[in-house]
Amino acid sequence: xxxxxxxxxxxxxxxxxxxxxxxxxxxxxxxxxxxxxxxxxxxxxxxxxxxxxxxxxxxxxxxxxxxxxxxxxxxxxxxxxxxxxxxxxxxxxxxxxxxxxxxxxxxxxxxxxxxxxxxxxxxxxxxxxxxxxxxxxxxxxxxxxxxxxxxxxxxxxxxxxxxxxxxxxxxxxxxxxxxxxxxxxxxxxxxxxxxxxxxxxxxxxxxxxxxxxxxxxxxxxxxxxxxxxxxxxxxxxxxxxxxxxxxxxxxxxxxxxxxxxxxxxxxxxxxxxxxxxxxxxxxxxxxxxxxxxxxx
Amino acid sequence: xxxxxxxxxxxxxxxxxxxxxxxxxxxxxxxxxxxxxxxxxxxxxxxxxxxxxxxxxxxxxxxxxxxxxxxxxxxxxxxxxxxxxxxxxxxxxxxxxxxxxxxxxxxxxxxxxxxxxxxxxxxxxxxxxxxxxxxxxxxxxxxxxxxxxxxxxxxxxxxx
Numbered sequence: 001x002x003x004x005x006x007x008x009x010x011x012x013x014x015x016x017x018x019x020x021x022x023x024x025x026x027x028x029x030x031x032x033x034x035x036x037x038x039x040x041x042x043x044x045x046x047x048x049x050x051x052x053x054x055x056x057x058x059x060x061x062x063x064x065x066x067x068x069x070x071x072x073x074x075x076x077x078x079x080x081x082x083x084x085x086x087x088x089x090x091x092x093x094x095x096x097x098x099x100x101x102x103x104x105x106x107x108x109x110x111x112x113x114x115x116x117x118x119x120x121x122x123x124x125x126x127x128x129x130x131x132x133x134x135x136x137x138x139x140x141x142x143x144x145x146x147x148x149x150x151x152x153x154x155x156x157x158x159x160x161x162x163x164x165x166x167x168x169x170x171x172x173x174x175x176x177x178x179x180x181x182x183x184x185x186x187x188x189x190x191x192x193x194x195x196x197x198x199x200x201x202x203x204x205x206x207x208x209x210x211x212x213x214x215x216x217x218x219x220x221x222x223x224x225x226x227x228x229x230x231x232x233x234x235x236x237x238x239x240x241x242x243x244x245x246x247x248x249x250x251x252x253x254x255x256x257x258x259x260x261x262x263x264x265x266x267x268x269x270x271x272x273x274x275x276x277x278x279x280x281x282x283x284x285x286x287x288x289x290x291x292x293x294x295x296x
Numbered sequence: 297x298x299x300x301x302x303x304x305x306x307x308x309x310x311x312x313x314x315x316x317x318x319x320x321x322x323x324x325x326x327x328x329x330x331x332x333x334x335x336x337x338x339x340x341x342x343x344x345x346x347x348x349x350x351x352x353x354x355x356x357x358x359x360x361x362x363x364x365x366x367x368x369x370x371x372x373x374x375x376x377x378x379x380x381x382x383x384x385x386x387x388x389x390x391x392x393x394x395x396x397x398x399x400x401x402x403x404x405x406x407x408x409x410x411x412x413x414x415x416x417x418x419x420x421x422x423x424x425x426x427x428x429x430x431x432x433x434x435x436x437x438x439x440x441x442x443x444x445x446x447x448x449x450x451x452x453x454x455x456x
Binding site: 129 | 326427
């Protein structure tokens, strides 16, 4: 009887081989699945590229529409308006003696309304240009900008005494000087305009965050605080809407209601955020953020 | 003007007004006529008519029908060929470039202002909306160009 010997198989060692950098040949069914996957991925990518191209086209179209809008606002809407304005004045020049006091008063109202309409058109035009004009960023000393804004306000409102508080000097940042100057002028004008206190004050200050390196850029949060009439909580968001006023034209010196919309646009164009906190009857604080070195 | 006072200029040169709006033209004419000078005005309603007048083509082929203006008042936004193009053509023409051009427009677009001065416009006036300022601007314009300055009309008349 032959002895049965149990020993590890040798064939395995002979079969074994080390293969590097190469896989087993793909099976036909694997190739089929992978081809299908590839065409799916390509399809998704192409679809996204198409969508992107369409969005870009859409954007170009809406930019072109804005351009023609600005043109329409500046010329086509203003021309007939100027006609109404001038002819009302011609009427007064030529026929005033034929009209009674009531007639002259009504003509004066027509003239006043044409002026108001023009203010609105100009605000709209200014706002639309602001959104599209290239920012011209330069190193800007905000202390200087605010000093000039205060100077201009004092000249335009010599009768009212206002205390301007600046707890510490404002920094120098990289921004569009003209726009930021308009931003401060609008906020300071509002702070004084919507204020019924005998002793009016406005405080302009800032806090800062970030270390100032590329990963953690220096970010300033500025604020303009007043002791004015304040804003009721349910109107806080509305104050930024264009032509949205919380008061009638006869109150607080009137206006078009574009000032804060323009302020918001300027902050957003500079990559910042703006918000407002307010207590009715006590005053409002407008906060906005601006990077020390904005992206150009 | 029946009682026109004695003018400082015997025969003021022609003022060519290129303006599409009848109302704007009437407003302009109204205050020019109040000037002590009697200024002859010719009006073209669009850019193409203005170019025909200046180049003496089409209905203006007869030089008698298209005398050389001493001053051109130009609106920018015109139907057809607009004022920007009219200005460019005038300022690129060896003869016509002598005639001072005053842009009188609603456009206060910084791009328009820059482009016009770059082309060689002699003045750029934004039409004031306010009636009193409009009156004032027109008076100043007429006094300045027809009384204070000397216009190059005698030189231009001799050009072909």
